[in-house]
Amino acid sequence: MDKINLNLYGLNYQSQVQKKDDKKAEEEKQPAVEAKGKDVETGALLDAMALSGVQNLTFAGLNQINPKDYLDDESIARIQAAMPMFTGAVERFTKVIEEEFPGLNEAQVQELALQAAVKTV
Numbered sequence: 001m002d003k004i005n006l007n008l009y010g011l012n013y014q015s016q017v018q019k020k021d022d023k024k025a026e027e028e029k030q031p032a033v034e035a036k037g038k039d040v041e042t043g044a045l046l047d048a049m050a051l052s053g054v055q056n057l058t059f060a061g062l063n064q065i066n067p068k069d070y071l072d073d074e075s076i077a078r079i080q081a082a083m084p085m086f087t088g089a090v091e092r093f094t095k096v097i098e099e100e101f102p103g104l105n106e107a108q109v110q111e112l113a114l115q116a117a118v119k120t121v
Contacts, residue, residue, distance in 0.1 A: 089117040 067076050093113035097104070104112075 086117060089120060090114060093117055 067079075071079075090113050093116040094109055097109050097112050097116075101109070101112075
């Protein structure tokens, strides 16, 4: 009895494997869709990216935000009083970082100064 069951299992398994192979063959017969892309020069791509950045700047000023829509007068006054302290801290940290690390570029100096100012103010 065991031999019969094993034999039937072997036959069923073999037929399943053959069906899978047939499916793979059908998939291979289907035509492959090839992506058609245009060859674009790198310079043209960079110019297009720069143009999109300029376009975004022109739209940036269209949506003005009125703080009074979101904050009360006390909050606006508090924020306006805190801004000179923050900008003063950023300027101080910028000078210190430029003196201590003369090899850093301007973006790195600004990033470090902002991080330090946020932690202290």
